[in-house]
Amino acid sequence: MTTRSRIIRDKDIVGVAPMSLIVAPIEPFSWSGTSAHICAIAVSPWVSETRGQILGADRTSWPATFTEPSVSRSAEVERLRDEISKSCGLSRQDIARAMGVDRRSLSGFVSGEIQPTPERIALLRVLADVATWTAERFGKRAREVLTADGEQGCPLDLVAAGLTDLHSAVESAAHAAGVIARAPVTIRHRKHGEPLYLRARDVWSGQADLPTRVGVLRDPEVYEQDLADAAATSDARGRARRRRKSI
Amino acid sequence: MSAEFFVPADGPLNQGDILIAPIVRVAARNLFVPDKWDRLDQDEHHTDRRAVDGEDIFLLSGRELVMVTSHDCHHDKEWNTEVRRLIRAGETQHDAETIAEANTSLDRTFHASPLVPVTDFPADQQGNLRAGKVVGYYPVPASPDGAFPDCVVDLTYRCTVDRLSISHRRWCLSSSARDRLRYAIAKFDSFRSVELSEQLESAIGREITDVQVDKGSGIRVTLTLDDGTSLDLVQPPTEPDSGGRTRL
Numbered sequence: 288m289t290t291r292s293r294i295i296r297d298k299d300i301v302g303v304a305p306m307s308l309i310v311a312p313i314e315p316f317s318w319s320g321t322s323a324h325i326c327a328i329a330v331s332p333w334v335s336e337t338r339g340q341i342l343g344a345d346r347t348s349w350p351a352t353f354t355e356p357s358v359s360r361s362a363e364v365e366r367l368r369d370e371i372s373k374s375c376g377l378s379r380q381d382i383a384r385a386m387g388v389d390r391r392s393l394s395g396f397v398s399g400e401i402q403p404t405p406e407r408i409a410l411l412r413v414l415a416d417v418a419t420w421t422a423e424r425f426g427k428r429a430r431e432v433l434t435a436d437g438e439q440g441c442p443l444d445l446v447a448a449g450l451t452d453l454h455s456a457v458e459s460a461a462h463a464a465g466v467i468a469r470a471p472v473t474i475r476h477r478k479h480g481e482p483l484y485l486r487a488r489d490v491w492s493g494q495a496d497l498p499t500r501v502g503v504l505r506d507p508e509v510y511e512q513d514l515a516d517a518a519a520t521s522d523a524r525g526r527a528r529r530r531r532k533s534i
Numbered sequence: 535m536s537a538e539f540f541v542p543a544d545g546p547l548n549q550g551d552i553l554i555a556p557i558v559r560v561a562a563r564n565l566f567v568p569d570k571w572d573r574l575d576q577d578e579h580h581t582d583r584r585a586v587d588g589e590d591i592f593l594l595s596g597r598e599l600v601m602v603t604s605h606d607c608h609h610d611k612e613w614n615t616e617v618r619r620l621i622r623a624g625e626t627q628h629d630a631e632t633i634a635e636a637n638t639s640l641d642r643t644f645h646a647s648p649l650v651p652v653t654d655f656p657a658d659q660q661g662n663l664r665a666g667k668v669v670g671y672y673p674v675p676a677s678p679d680g681a682f683p684d685c686v687v688d689l690t691y692r693c694t695v696d697r698l699s700i701s702h703r704r705w706c707l708s709s710s711a712r713d714r715l716r717y718a719i720a721k722f723d724s725f726r727s728v729e730l731s732e733q734l735e736s737a738i739g740r741e742i743t744d745v746q747v748d749k750g751s752g753i754r755v756t757l758t759l760d761d762g763t764s765l766d767l768v769q770p771p772t773e774p775d776s777g778g779r780t781r782l
């Protein structure tokens with residue numbers, strides 16, 4: 288690890304970890320997104336175990352000390368690539384597209400045959416953040432959104448072009464793809480009376496019988512009506528009329 | 535009494551099974567909880583739908599002892615239909631069951647209502663609840679093994695449960711108790727007075743000696759039977775056409 292000092296400029300990212308001040312990203316990459324958004328991307332690969340407080344980035348001329356990461360670039364590319372694939376199902380071709388390279392180059396980054404530039408790694412970090420955000424918002428349809436063409440273009444291409452604040456672009460792509468955002472859910476435990484099941488669970492421990500988890504073939508007579516034999520509306524109406532007449 | 539009421543549960547899921555399952559109900563924004571459901575409503579869920587339609591959804595959920603209320607013909611109905619179709623198409627029963635089990639689109643849910651201790655209701659209601667005189671509640675005595683006290687199955691709280699989410703099944707209603715459960719469900723869901731069908735059943739074999747039609751309303755018919763008893767019937771209103779009612 289090496290420690291260097293530099294001047295934080297407007298739009299630079301500043302975060303405070305428990306023991307040190309961390310500055311990101313590595314020069315000469317230029318960020319243009321919101322402070323918290325970018326700080327999360329830039330800091331997380333370096334200090335993933337810390338829970339630092341994010342400071343505002345819209346301040347100028349802050350002297351600071353930062354620590355370069357010790358993790359190897361190929362290892363970081365591999366980790367981010369796998370995270371992105373897992374979170375939103377992007378293929379390696381998609382990920383390479385967002386990095387502005389072809390799929391073989393991405394493989395070369397991972398294997399160590401090709402040394403990725405800091406700019407390429409930064410693009411991958413941005414993509415990881417966008418992928419996580421998109422997956423949280425659009426669930427299983429995240430890849431569909433990230434590969435769609437919105438008003439501002441395809442989010443993958445926008446990442447490759449160096450844009451970092453992509454929320455509106457992703458929303459636009461989702462709209463173009465006809466994908467509706469998944470509503471965020473907040474869950475809160477409420478103070479309540481003691482449920483009955485707690486005692487039952489203890490009493491029944493070891494003697495409870497669970498039905499099989501697979502379907503059970505039952506006597507056809509159990510079923511009042513086979514779905515395949517369900518009567519058409521007109522027939523049902525006819526039967527109902529006949530019954531009324533007989534009364 | 536409870537020994538005659540319960541039998542050990544075994545085999546596939548059946549109406550009257552008592553088991554532990556997650557439950558949920560829809561609430562308004564203030565997440566109102568009636569006293570009787572204080573044990574049931576353990577977690578509050580708020581779904582922020584500003585990005586969807588602006589109408590947030592509020593839920594109250596928990597885990598509790600429930601009674602299966604779905605009729606046996608509901609359980610795995612689509613799965614059974616699919617297996618029988620596959621067998622008719624030439625598959626062996628084993629292969630048909632394997633194929634159907636892999637089909638995740640088949641309904642595997644059932645309906646359940648939670649058990650609520652009678653003592654969770656106001657004191658002046660507990661007697662009627664225990665006697666089964668309150669529509670919407672089915673009384674259940676304390677379990678033989680002491681797992682739960684005197685309860686009612688609260689049919690006014692009903693939820694759809696995936697059978698894969700349940701745990702700890704121990705007791706099921708005996709045959710006669712299950713009949714009473716069905717009576718309570720029918721009374722709550724469809725007919726406030728199931729007694730009418732019982733009167734009709736008791737009239738089978740008797741002769742009708744007189745018929746009186748209420749000319750005022752035109753829909754009330756009184757049948758006098760040969761034993762002197764009478765049946766008051768109401769003619770059902772005319773059904774609308776399949777395309778909907780075009781006039782009153």
